[in-house]
Ligand code: ADP
């Protein structure tokens with residue numbers, strides 16, 4: 620756990636960047652600090668590893684006061700990832716990842732073997748190990764930055780806008796990979812972003828800050844979406860608030876409807892011209908097709924994105940329903956086999972009920 624207690628930072632020029640901040644970042648979870656530019660996010664983060672000293676208040680790392688820890692020992696416990704990765708330009712990728720292990724005296728062979736494993740973990744092939752940072756894309760550099768932060772296997776991670784400098788598609792990939800890695804490693808993470816979508820996607824807990832480093836709200840994404848503390852938070856969440864909230868509502872309790880399913884060309888017991896689900900020979904849905912002459916016609920197959928009944932959420936379900944030619948989402952089991960469909964009216968009604976329960980919880 621990382622715990623802030625009444626932390627204040629006033630810079631020498633009189634700017635109060637952080638005002639009386641108290642919160643706990645739980646062990647093994649991702650806490651996201653989010654807020655507009657200049658609201659004190661970076662200052663807050665850099666006080667954790669004492670790149671900036673607080674004016675007053677205390678920060679605990681586990682059960683230790685960070686102000687009383689030896690700086691070197693403290694920083695070994697904290698991986699630090701910054702925007703644009705901040706790699707050493709004249710060192711290879713492998714040596715960048717080994718930087719901290721070398722510094723703390725890990726033998727070269729051990730450090731290099733571990734670095735190669737970490738590069739694989741963050742999705743970089745072996746061939747990248749001997750390249751220099753300028754020979755990598757922004758997304759690849761950012762991956763190296765994450766590998767480097769993990770190299771000394773620190774229990775804590777600080778990440779300052781780690782995915783902000785890459786384009787939206789790469790950003791989404793990096794976010795997914797980061798969640799996959801964190802599911803295994805369970806580090807205690809504080810991540811900073813100004814992007815509310817990123818915060819909602821990655822955070823187990825979200826700390827919303829406003830101008831002057833004032834705590835606006837703290838809670839899970841679902842809690843904050845359901846009950847914004849004030850006008851500032853509501854405005855910061857923006858106009859897709861309701862839609863976002865659907866991401867946190869599970870659909871497993873809905874009973875799918877049995878829309879006929881067939882392989883292309885197979886005869887099917889359904890009305891002429893009706894939309895039915897077309898599947899492959901293993902029973903995995905491909906999309907929607909119409910019944911022609913009593914069979915699943917191959918013409919005009921409308922490809923569909925399916926939703927997992929066990930894992931899916933209302934946002935995916937509503938999107939799948941709206942994207943289909945007949946307002947129906949296709950549900951599959953954990954192995955991707957067809958389970959049934961759900962119509963947009965049923966989805967919306969279920970979503971409203973689920974959100975109501977969230978708001979009154
Ligand atoms: P964020 O990361 O949320 O954009 P920062 O923590 O970088 O915000 O900055 C918070 C406030 O503190 C801003 O008003 C910024 O101008 C000010 N600030 C940051 N660093 C310094 C500094 N070294 N000296 C004076 N003011 C600073």
Ligand code: MG
Pocket residue numbers: 660661662
């Ligand atoms: Mg910042």
